[in-house]
Amino acid sequence: MNLNVNKNTIVPVFYQIQEQIRKKIEREKLKPGTQLPTERELEAQLGVSRVTIRKAIRGLITEGYCTKRAGKGIFIADKKIKTDVHSLEGTTSLFAGLGKELETRLISRKVINPDARMIKYLQLSAVEPEEVLVLKRLRLVDDEPYILETTYLPLCIFPGMPNGDFNGSLYQMMDEQYGIKPHHASGIFNVMMSTEEDSKLLNVQLNTALLVKEVTVYTATNLPIEINKSVFRSDKFKFIVNSALKE
Amino acid sequence: MNLNVNKNTIVPVFYQIQEQIRKKIEREKLKPGTQLPTERELEAQLGVSRVTIRKAIRGLITEGYCTKRAGKGIFIADKKIKTDVHSLEGTTSLFAGLGKELETRLISRKVINPDARMIKYLQLSAVEPEEVLVLKRLRLVDDEPYILETTYLPLCIFPGMPNGDFNGSLYQMMDEQYGIKPHHASGIFNVMMSTEEDSKLLNVQLNTALLVKEVTVYTATNLPIEINKSVFRSDKFKFIVNSALKE
DNA sequence: TTATCGAAGTGGGTTAACCCACTATCCCAT
DNA sequence: ATGGGATAGTGGGTTAACCCACTTCGATAA
Numbered sequence: 001m002n003l004n005v006n007k008n009t010i011v012p013v014f015y016q017i018q019e020q021i022r023k024k025i026e027r028e029k030l031k032p033g034t035q036l037p038t039e040r041e042l043e044a045q046l047g048v049s050r051v052t053i054r055k056a057i058r059g060l061i062t063e064g065y066c067t068k069r070a071g072k073g074i075f076i077a078d079k080k081i082k083t084d085v086h087s088l089e090g091t092t093s094l095f096a097g098l099g100k101e102l103e104t105r106l107i108s109r110k111v112i113n114p115d116a117r118m119i120k121y122l123q124l125s126a127v128e129p130e131e132v133l134v135l136k137r138l139r140l141v142d143d144e145p146y147i148l149e150t151t152y153l154p155l156c157i158f159p160g161m162p163n164g165d166f167n168g169s170l171y172q173m174m175d176e177q178y179g180i181k182p183h184h185a186s187g188i189f190n191v192m193m194s195t196e197e198d199s200k201l202l203n204v205q206l207n208t209a210l211l212v213k214e215v216t217v218y219t220a221t222n223l224p225i226e227i228n229k230s231v232f233r234s235d236k237f238k239f240i241v242n243s244a245l246k247e
Numbered sequence: 248m249n250l251n252v253n254k255n256t257i258v259p260v261f262y263q264i265q266e267q268i269r270k271k272i273e274r275e276k277l278k279p280g281t282q283l284p285t286e287r288e289l290e291a292q293l294g295v296s297r298v299t300i301r302k303a304i305r306g307l308i309t310e311g312y313c314t315k316r317a318g319k320g321i322f323i324a325d326k327k328i329k330t331d332v333h334s335l336e337g338t339t340s341l342f343a344g345l346g347k348e349l350e351t352r353l354i355s356r357k358v359i360n361p362d363a364r365m366i367k368y369l370q371l372s373a374v375e376p377e378e379v380l381v382l383k384r385l386r387l388v389d390d391e392p393y394i395l396e397t398t399y400l401p402l403c404i405f406p407g408m409p410n411g412d413f414n415g416s417l418y419q420m421m422d423e424q425y426g427i428k429p430h431h432a433s434g435i436f437n438v439m440m441s442t443e444e445d446s447k448l449l450n451v452q453l454n455t456a457l458l459v460k461e462v463t464v465y466t467a468t469n470l471p472i473e474i475n476k477s478v479f480r481s482d483k484f485k486f487i488v489n490s491a492l493k494e
Numbered sequence: 495t496t497a498t499c500g501a502a503g504t505g506g507g508t509t510a511a512c513c514c515a516c517t518a519t520c521c522c523a524t
Numbered sequence: 525a526t527g528g529g530a531t532a533g534t535g536g537g538t539t540a541a542c543c544c545a546c547t548t549c550g551a552t553a554a
């Protein structure tokens with residue numbers, strides 16, 4: 001690996017290692033898919049403790065440069081997919097555009113009574129709120145999970161929806177079966193650490209940094225039709241921003 | 248603090264602690280500004296090692312729930328500012344709208360020869376590229392750093408710019424002195440770990456997760472006038488997304 | 495009174511050692 | 525030939541101990 005460490009400096013050892021590996025990846029001296037030496041090998045080669053090695057790698061994982069898998073090893077991550085932070089219907093069509101085949105796997109479907117937050121964003125009746133269909137779907141490419149998407153759909157707008165087949169494009173289904181077209185959306189974008197469930201489904205280590213986009217989707221007439229929470233693996237995505245400055 | 252830990256489970260101890268504190272913050276049982284017990288106190292109270300405590304807190308810091316300061320302690324972070332991922336000119340006006348006084352501190356100004364990336368994005372001459380003014384500016388509120396902004400301005404468009412005063416709104420200056428108005432922008436949005444310089448300037452620990460927006464700004468006639476790289480403290484900001492779906 | 499220094503307390507970094515869960519492989523019994 | 529189980533190797537988690545840098549604040553000295 002050709003790394004070296006200077007202990008007679010204020011710069012933390014874990015940081016020195018992290019930066020050297022990062023630079024090798026950026027300069028493409030380490031290519032996607034390459035396996036790094038094992039933690040115990042790096043420990044011996046560099047003469048530092050395993051804890052320090054792991055601290056160095058953890059930062060690289062947060063930024064999406066590396067992935068780890070217990071029992072297997074540490075690997076250089078593939079290049080990130082650029083996705084537009086705006087385009088929502090993109091999820092299905094984005095991957096088609098990239099020539100990648102997107103698989104959608106339904107994790108769970110249930111009908112629930114909405115909480116205060118959903119009532120507010122979906123503009124449901126405060127007195128007798130309609131039920132909401134909650135879909136949790138995993139988006140995968142080549143059997144590797146990319147996005148965990150949770151969708152909240154008011155049943156008053158989509159009656160009979162709970163019996164649908166959710167392995168295709170949801171927006172196509174809305175259009176074909178209900179004549180409803182999503183038009184615009186607003187919401188927030190943030191960083192979170194993976195929970196146990198996220199980790200299992202997205203096949204990442206517990207407590208990995210993930211990117212979350214949570215938006216309310218409206219029709220052209222400003223009728224809210226969906227709350228969409230998408231959790232993106234940070235080693236798989238970077239986000240494109242296209243802004244028009246306000247007047 | 249009223250935390251407890253169960254060691255007879257597969258769920259990692261650090262994660263149990265992290266989740267309990269997170270929930271207390273979300274339920275507002277722990278309010279912004281509150282100081283948490285010291286690492287050594289938590290260690291004693293919970294009967295776990297200090298390393299485990301620190302691992303738990305680190306996740307909360309990445310998500311922006313907590314901040315730490317050597318010599319001082321661990322604190323619950325203030326609520327995040329919601330900022331529109333679109334509006335660029337916002338930086339100065341956003342804070343005005345929030346009733347917060349934004350201070351801009353010039354960190355460095357230099358004139359450089361652009362590299363290949365800048366030539367491409369600023370559409371400079373490939374043969375004899377014009378020089379570029381690089382401004383690094385820190386944006387602060389109440390003496391607390393919020394954003395580290397690096398701006399690349401082609402001197403062919405802004406002659407004489409290097410002698411300006413950069414403690415106000417840059418876009419106002421462009422308009423008043425050069426008659427140039429930013430109109431739209433495009434670029435990427437991502438997560439990164441703080442470098443040594445970032446950490447010092449933004450007053451966060453080395454290797455803290457930060458949010459980066461890097462865009463090229465254009466006039467209404469599609470003339471590129473600026474590359475803007477803004478590094479946001481993840482404990483200070485969440486980002487608003489407003490999308491119009493494409494046809 | 496004021497400036498300075500140092501002690502105490504905070505988080506930051508590192509180590510060596512240990513046990514566990516997950517993965518792959520290989521060998522053996524069927 | 526094949527299924528199953530032991531085994532070795534990977535990362536995941538945790539501990540106790542140590543030293544360091546930064547902050548605070550009080551005691552001391554000018």
